[in-house]
Structure formats: structure tokens, C-alpha cells
Amino acid sequence: MFCAIGASAQRPNILFVLSDDQRHDTIHALGNAEISTPNIDRLVASGTTFTRAYIMGGTQAAVCAPSRAMLMTGRSIFHVSDNIEQTYACWPREFAKAGYSNFGTGKWHNGTASFARTFDAGADIFFGGMTDHLKAPLQPFDASGKYPRTAQYIGAKFDTEVYADAAIRYLEEYKSDKPFCVYLAFTSPHDPRMAPKEFTALYPPEKLSVPKNFLPKHPFDNGEMTIRDEMLAPFPRTPEIVREHIAAYYGMISHMDAQVGRVLNTLEKTGLAKNTIVIFASDNGLAVGQHGLLGKQSVYDHSVHVPLIFSGPGIPMGKRTDALCYLLDIFPTLCEMSGVSVPSTVEGKSLLPVLKGEKETQRDSLFFAYKNLHRGVRDKQFKLIEYFVKDERHTQLFDLTADPLEMNNLADVPAHIEQLTRLRGELAEWQKKLDDPRNKNGGK
16 A cells, blocks of 8 residues: 555545646756746645656547546557546546545536546536536536536636635545545637736737747647647748747736635635645646647657646655656556555556656656657657658657757668667557557558
């Protein structure tokens, strides 16, 4: 059990906080001097940050749906559906079976029936992908899972605050002797990009930097050049319009950060913090001007590299690890921390040996996919991306140590033929192991 690295014999409570479309490099304490995130910074200081945490990608344009399905089930990208089949265990349900009380609030992008199968209680639930943040269509919890097509009520203020309020009420009213698991899923900073004035005022666009890998246009057709996310700004991109998008994006993150702080303060005020593990993560990243893109429909690092922080009793404080990992590894990690059996359907690998300092990493490489258009793989240093768009084939090879913004394509550099060949072999092995549909019917 988790108590082996310093927690009490009592099983820990779990507070899982998930943001929406938050790129990995949008946390002040982790090196972004232009953004204010004092409460996420608190978690960085009090816990362990996985600086190389990723999602596998997406099988559809709404990347958050498959990402959240993988997070909930611990299964890989081609081995789970967006609506989460009944045959696959979800970690909040497994914790409930092991004696936990569980509660969910906020965004659920995996169908109404699966929410009822996953949680015993909830409030202020948003079934969908995106919404006006001042008019979020919400539902109360229904154990039958028979939610109406239309919302039962509309949130009366910013949805970020509504979801934090729901989690706070649950924590303040919690009287059970059972440990709890709370799932708090924000819709921020997903567009439409809107936040209260006091947060947007923090970021005058003219004072923000343009990303170093900014381009007016992506250098070739990646198969999704005119998807909705990419139509949020005109072509070609300009530094001015990108700064405006970044300013609004950062304002939403800072507003969400303030709500995270309210929830953390409630944990401390109620005395629950001393035995609560807090996990902060995001379902995917976002380009916001990098590589000439705005959205998340790629396997560049800005789209698949995400924040992941563990904080709480027994977890090393102020530690950062560069262990390669996925969000789907969280399921078995939480199970081992809490003495809950890991279901046989789970494919993730527990990160507990990394947290305990017994191993440097649980994975030597990571696989990425977007629809049937993009495939990628990375190891500790290099990353390969292959594109399959119409009759065109593009290959990119990046040295992420020297070039973390993926600006210098080495695929045609003779000195890197060994890395290119090796990673193509690694990619093929991953595709075989994961039953990649590109391997069927000629990859079409």
C-alpha cells in the first residue's frame, strides 16, 4: 500500500483535478514567467511533478473524449471507446467497490450511462465538449444514467466556479468514515476563451511573447488545416492575433487556478488535507499559435504533452521527474497507493515505483496517434512523427533535448539515419502491440 512511502495506515482520500486543453508549459512554477498560477504552484511545491507526461492522442477531432476514456479506464487508445464500454473498469468505480465514497462534478465527455456506472454521487455535471462558460448546461446526478437530452438548468455564473463550488460543498459536508474520491473536471481553458475581467486584465496581449516556434502557416497539409479549432483565427496567422489568443488562454487558466486554490483551502480548513492525495492533470494540450496551428489535432508536444502533479502525504515534495508516462498510468498508480486491486483490463503502468524512488522510469518510449493521419513515437531524446494525408507522406524527426519546440526537422539529415531507422522500428512495434487500425486494410 501507499503507506509504505510515508502515509498513515488509513487509506488516503483522492482529489483528482482535471483541466481542459491546458498545455504542459502553462504553469508559472515550471518555468512560464508570463503566467500566474499560484495555486497550481502550491501543488508543484508540495508534491512531485512528472515533466514528461503525455496522452496517446485522439481517434477523433474532439481529442478530449478518447483522452478521458483512457484516463478513466487505464486502457490504450485503440482498446477503448469514447463512451467507455461496461466491460472496462473505471477507477472511481473500483474505488467505490473497495469501500470509497466517490463524487464527480464538471465535464464528462464519455456518455451519460458511463457516468452513472462510474460514480455513486455527483452534482453540476456537464455532458458535452464545449460551452459558453457563463451558460453551461448542467445536470444533477441521476444514478439511472437516464439524463434528458437538454440541460435541467443553466449555470448561474462561470462554470469553472460552479464546478469548484460543487466540490467544496461535498468536502465541507463530508462526514463519512469512509475515504473519498472526488473527480473535479473543469471546462477551462477550452474555448470559447472567456474569463472574469480581473483575470483577463492580467494579460495585456502586447506584453506577451510570441512562441519561438510560431509560424504564419503550417509548412504542409496535416489533414486538419480547416477543422473548427483552426478556424478560430484567420490565415496567415499573425503575431498580434496569436498574442490575443494566448492572453485569453492565460486568463482562463489563472481563473481556474483561483478555483483550484479555493478547493485546496477547503481541504486544509476541514482537516482533510493531511490524508488526501491531490492529482492535477489536463486532458490534452493546445497549439495556440505554435507551428502555425491553434488546436490540438496533432501529435506535436504542444498537443500531447500535459501537466501531471501528485501531491499529498508520503509524496516527495518539490520533486520533478522526467520519467516518460501517460495519463492512463494514473489508474494503477492510484490503486497501488490506496491498496485497491488493479483490474485485469488496465494497460497502464503504475508510477508508484518512480514516486518512491525505486525506478527512474516505467517506460522507455511513448506512442502517439491522431486519427489515421498522424503517428508518432518518442524516447528519452528523439521523436518521430509520420503523416499520412491523401497521397502525401511527410516525416519529421526532432531532437527534443536540443529542440524541445520541435523546430528543426532532422529526418533528411544523414547523421541521424540511425535514429530515424530505430524509431521507425519502435513505432512499428507499438502499432502491432496496440492493434493500430493503420495496419489493417493498407492503413487507410
